[in-house]
Amino acid sequence: MKRLMLAAALAALSISMLAASGLSFSPFCADPAYQESASDPYSFSSKLAMQFSIGQSSAPMGIKAIIKDKVTGQSSYQYLEYRSMTSNALAYLNMKGGFSMGLARLSLDTDTWFPKLSLEANVAGYLNTVFCGFEKNDALGYDGSYFIGASLKVADIIALRFGLHHFSGHYGDEMLEKFYARNNASFSSSGNTIEYNGTEYTLSGLVEYVRDNSYLLGASVNLPFGFRIYTEAELPKNPSWLRPFIHVPADYENPVATDTGHPTLIDRIGGNTADGEQVSQDQLDAEQALKRTSEGSYKAWRIHAGLEWSKIWTKIGILASCDVQMHQDGQTLHTIGGYSKTNPWELEVTASLSAVFPDCIGASSLKITAEYHDGRFPLLNYFYQRSRYASIGFQVF
Numbered sequence: 001m002k003r004l005m006l007a008a009a010l011a012a013l014s015i016s017m018l019a020a021s022g023l024s025f026s027p028f029c030a031d032p033a034y035q036e037s038a039s040d041p042y043s044f045s046s047k048l049a050m051q052f053s054i055g056q057s058s059a060p061m062g063i064k065a066i067i068k069d070k071v072t073g074q075s076s077y078q079y080l081e082y083r084s085m086t087s088n089a090l091a092y093l094n095m096k097g098g099f100s101m102g103l104a105r106l107s108l109d110t111d112t113w114f115p116k117l118s119l120e121a122n123v124a125g126y127l128n129t130v131f132c133g134f135e136k137n138d139a140l141g142y143d144g145s146y147f148i149g150a151s152l153k154v155a156d157i158i159a160l161r162f163g164l165h166h167f168s169g170h171y172g173d174e175m176l177e178k179f180y181a182r183n184n185a186s187f188s189s190s191g192n193t194i195e196y197n198g199t200e201y202t203l204s205g206l207v208e209y210v211r212d213n214s215y216l217l218g219a220s221v222n223l224p225f226g227f228r229i230y231t232e233a234e235l236p237k238n239p240s241w242l243r244p245f246i247h248v249p250a251d252y253e254n255p256v257a258t259d260t261g262h263p264t265l266i267d268r269i270g271g272n273t274a275d276g277e278q279v280s281q282d283q284l285d286a287e288q289a290l291k292r293t294s295e296g297s298y299k300a301w302r303i304h305a306g307l308e309w310s311k312i313w314t315k316i317g318i319l320a321s322c323d324v325q326m327h328q329d330g331q332t333l334h335t336i337g338g339y340s341k342t343n344p345w346e347l348e349v350t351a352s353l354s355a356v357f358p359d360c361i362g363a364s365s366l367k368i369t370a371e372y373h374d375g376r377f378p379l380l381n382y383f384y385q386r387s388r389y390a391s392i393g394f395q396v397f
Contacts (some may be wrong), residue, residue, distance in 0.1 A: 022110035029102035033118050033153035034161040035220060036100055036397055037230060037306050039321040039352040039371065041378055042167075044100040044124035044147065049369070049393025050133060051092040051378070058387040060140065060377055061085045063171065063179050064334075066277045067194060067201035077279045079207055079244075079335055080196050081384075084179040091133035092140075094378055094391065098126025102151075115155035122151050122161060129172075130379050139172035141379045147216065159220040165234055167211040169380030204278035209380040210243040211236055214302075231305035242300065245270030245277055245284070246336055247329040249299050250291035264288065283336060290339045297341060301328040310356070317356035319367065324349055325375060334384040348375025354395065367395040 036043040053059045062083040069076065105120035125146035131137045149163015171179075179185075185192040185203055192203040211234075218232035236242055239253035245266050252265035262268040262276075266287055270279040291298045306323035330346025332339040354367040370392050377385040 022108055024107045024109070026102070026105040026107070029105050029120065032100050032102045032122055032124075032151065033105070033120050034100075034122070034151040034159045034218060035228075036124075037321065037323055038308060038319055038354060038367070038369070038395070038397070039306060039323040039350040040304065041323070041325070041348065041350055041373065041375070042145065044098045044126050044145070045096070046098050046126075046396040047094060047096040047393060049094045049371070049391040049395075051094050051130070051389050051391040053090045053092070054388040054390065056090070058377075058385075058389055059085075059090055060382050060385045060387075063175065063381075064207035064384060065194070066204040066207060066279065067196070068204060068278075069199070069201060077204065077277075077283060077336060079246075080201075082179060082183050082194070082196065084175050084182060089132040092389075093131040093133050093137070094128075094393070095131070096126050096128040098124070098128075100124035100147075118153040120151055122147065122149050122163065128378070130377075136174070138174035138178075140175055141172045141381050142170050143380045144168050144170075149216065157222050159218075161216070161218045163216055164213040164237075165211070165216040166213050167209065167380055169209040169383075171206065171208075171381055207277075207381075207384075208243045209383050210241055211300075212241040213237055214240070226310045228308040228310075229306070230308075232303070234302040236300050239265060241265075241269075243269055244334075245279065246287065246332045246334065246338070247300050248287075250288045250296075279336065286337060287339070290337065293341065298328065298331065298339065302326070303328075312356060312358055315357070317358060319354040319356050320352070321354075322349070322351045327376075329383075346376075348373070350375065365397055367397065369393060369395050 036045050062081045064079050064081045066077055067080055101123060102120035103123055105118055108117045127142060127144055129142040130140045146166050147163055149161055151159060151161035153159045183194050185194045194201050194203040214234045214236045216232060216234045218230065220228060220230040222228050239255040241255060242248045242265065248266045248269060254262050254265055254268040259268060262271050262273065266284055268276065270277045270284045272278055304323060304325040306321060308319065308321040310319040311317055325348035327346040331341065331343040333343060350371065350373045352369050352371040354369040357366045359365065372390050374388045376383050377387040
């Protein structure tokens with residue numbers, strides 16, 4: 001009992017000393033120091049929106065597969081897109097459930113010339129899916145993403161965050177069923193015969209998108225008159241898991257140190273392992289050589305930046321936002337042997353206008369948002385599908 005009383009007394013003394021010095025501690029914070037962007041397609045937020053494609057070319061019609069020419073016996077592999085949809089679905093339902101929070105926050109506010117500081121550990125994540133609208137409501141796929149790191153806020157003006165970011169994409173069951181049924185192949189994807197425009201090929205597998213894990217560094221600045229600017233840069237770790245192999249930088253290490261038969265990540269992801277893309281070794285070597293000519297500049301960077309303006313009253317507010325994403329993996333043209341350092345990075349532009357209802361659901365704000373997007377389809381495994389669409393729906397931040 002004496003020890004318990006002594007511990008309680010020491011804890012009370014420590015808290016009082018922290019308070020006197022301007023230091024404070026909060027174990028959980030629903031309002032993280034680093035604010036998510038309203039129009040970043042990959043933000044850690046919740047969303048329910050109807051999405052309307054602008055033009056039929058914006059609607060994904062198939063799945064990219066890795067194939068080998070079966071008739072001629074050539075050893076070269078390529079990516080081909082096979083139809084899974086029987087008709088263009090121009091309307092979709094995008095559902096995303098996400099969160100971003102501070103696990104522990106240490107703040108310093110001395111009421112002197114020294115600026116207020118907040119340092120916190122962060123965790124964030126989301127699950128994102130897209131359904132065909134007004135039809136069978138088939139799910140095209142779903143994505144998982146998380147962030148683990150820390151953030152620093154200075155004077156309620158500048159915010160920085162750094163940590164590890166994970167992306168992984170998955171095809172929807174209905175899309176896989178349609179893909180295999182339409183192309184007379186089985187769910188045992190490797191080694192099947194599959195036709196394309198009357199030519200028979202051997203199916204090695206499906207093209208998938210993974211980033212596990214990447215370093216993420218972000219900076220945000222609150223400006224006068226309700227403006228905010230931000231930028232983030234993301235770089236895959238070495239070693240880490242990346243898919244498809246054409247997006248992998250040259251000479252990245254294989255994360256499985258005991259797998260001496262596949263010394264680099266390109267060999268591991270693109271090679272003849274059980275979950276590899278089964279691409280021929282000469283093509284893997286050629287991919288390494290192509291990216292080595294870039295003098296180390298190709299690292300599969302993702303960089304994005306944006307500008308926001310908001311005006312919030314007591315019960316309602318307005319938020320306008322524009323976000324620009326730049327993907328260095330666009331230099332690969334998303335094809336085997338397509339990389340060149342002279343190819344442009346792939347760009348995405350998203351602009352949104354929201355009516356904001358602050359603190360209507362606890363510490364979060366509800367937004368009714370109209371959005372325009374010109375970039376990738378909002379599912380990771382469809383990274384090769386350029387889409388333009390307008391959407392309207394709800395967001396929670």
